[in-house]
Amino acid sequence: MNVQTIETFKQGAQTALEFSARQLRKLITQHPDYFPLYTVKGKWKHDSEAWTNWCEGFLGGMLWILYRHTKDAWWQERAEHYSQLIEHRKTDRNVHDLGFLFMPTWKAWYDLTGLEAKNQVVIDAGKTLGLRFQPKGRYLRSFVSQDSIFIDIMMNVGIIFYAAQQTKDASLLQIAVDHCLTTRRFLVRGDGSTSHEGLLNVETGEFLRQTTHQGWRNDSSWARGQTWAIYGFTTAYQFTQDARLLETAQRCADFYIERTPPHGVPPNDWEEPNPSQPYESSAAAVAAAGLLELSQTVTEPSKADFYRKYAFVILDTLLGPEFLANETSGWEGILKHGIYHERKKLGVDESVMWGEYFFLSALDKALRLA
Ligand code: GLY
Numbered sequence: 001m002n003v004q005t006i007e008t009f010k011q012g013a014q015t016a017l018e019f020s021a022r023q024l025r026k027l028i029t030q031h032p033d034y035f036p037l038y039t040v041k042g043k044w045k046h047d048s049e050a051w052t053n054w055c056e057g058f059l060g061g062m063l064w065i066l067y068r069h070t071k072d073a074w075w076q077e078r079a080e081h082y083s084q085l086i087e088h089r090k091t092d093r094n095v096h097d098l099g100f101l102f103m104p105t106w107k108a109w110y111d112l113t114g115l116e117a118k119n120q121v122v123i124d125a126g127k128t129l130g131l132r133f134q135p136k137g138r139y140l141r142s143f144v145s146q147d148s149i150f151i152d153i154m155m156n157v158g159i160i161f162y163a164a165q166q167t168k169d170a171s172l173l174q175i176a177v178d179h180c181l182t183t184r185r186f187l188v189r190g191d192g193s194t195s196h197e198g199l200l201n202v203e204t205g206e207f208l209r210q211t212t213h214q215g216w217r218n219d220s221s222w223a224r225g226q227t228w229a230i231y232g233f234t235t236a237y238q239f240t241q242d243a244r245l246l247e248t249a250q251r252c253a254d255f256y257i258e259r260t261p262p263h264g265v266p267p268n269d270w271e272e273p274n275p276s277q278p279y280e281s282s283a284a285a286v287a288a289a290g291l292l293e294l295s296q297t298v299t300e301p302s303k304a305d306f307y308r309k310y311a312f313v314i315l316d317t318l319l320g321p322e323f324l325a326n327e328t329s330g331w332e333g334i335l336k337h338g339i340y341h342e343r344k345k346l347g348v349d350e351s352v353m354w355g356e357y358f359f360l361s362a363l364d365k366a367l368r369l370a
Contacts, residue, residue: 009366019325038352042351054075059357060083061105064079087100094143097156097369113316119166139178140175140191144197147202149183151226194221222233222282223266230290234293267279277339282355
């Protein structure tokens with residue numbers, strides 16, 4: 001990137017962060033202590049179904065990012081408050097999403113303050129997630145059932161690696177490694193595409209078949225799952241230095257890049273013929289954040305450059321008026337054209353909380369690199 005392009009990017013990112021701060025200030029003052037998942041017609045407050053409770057860390061996570069950028073004590077106080085609201089979830093055994101809840105919030109809090117009590121909350125959550133491990137089959141079970149493994153769990157297993165590292169617990173580390181290798185074997189295909197879900201025989205651990213909930217069909221490639229894999233395998237490699245995990249992250253990244261239009265935003269599923277919606281912007285936001293991480297992790301300079309440039313292409317697209325909602329009157333979210341669950345018709349062509357969080361997180365990483 002030349003100096004002028006970098007300056008244009010920085011200005012765009014700054015505008016987006018200021019717009020995000022206005023939107024989030026409105027959300028938390030108009031609807032105090034409310035944790036939305038997705039908008040309906042651009043509005044956060046509604047009674048539509050959640051399907052599962054996995055998003056309560058993203059709001060606090062964004063507040064921590066805004067505090068770091070502004071150093072404004074109001075954001076810090078709100079970030080602490082929204083983190084405290086979810087502390088009890090550190091023992092939640094009903095979801096596989098404790099990484100999504102605690103890494104953007106309590107881990108961010110610990111990183112900023114060095115307070116050991118905050119770190120302990122993250123460690124406790126990581127240990128709780130480890131309790132989902134199924135020794136037969138060697139995987140962390142999804143929230144759906146004991147026989148189910150989700151690609152999404154790759155984005156949560158990082159908190160187990162972290163807890164194992166902090167406590168020097170070798171058996172907890174082995175759980176995380178085993179889950180990653182099982183996912184690599186059964187959910188990542190030879191061409192680098194991924195399956196959303198796998199089903200196993202709980203008595204024997206035998207792998208039975210690939211399935212999906214949020215993708216188009218069982219043998220297809222759900223875009224957001226792909227991005228959980230890119231980012232999750234990169235994180236797993238950072239903790240282990242196991243070359244198989246980095247190779248998997250790169251294979252998943254290369255599939256995303258090969259199959260996505262040049263603007264960098266995929267549909268909900270690459271295999272869906274004539275997709276009803278052209279864009280799934282939250283997948284693009286996660287991909288941008290994951291690819292920036294991958295670009296800092298790979299050893300070959302040409303590959304690092306390739307992934308970093310592609311992440312900036314995605315962010316340039318998301319900063320434009322088609323996606324950034326700053327010119328869309330009455331829209332309460334930050335990023336338009338996200339999709340939660342197309343089959344269930346939940347949050348289709350809306351703003352989604354994780355899309356907002358990973359967009360801000362990617363901008364934050366990109367600004368540090370720029
Ligand atoms: N359940 C996680 C996701 O929708 O990506």
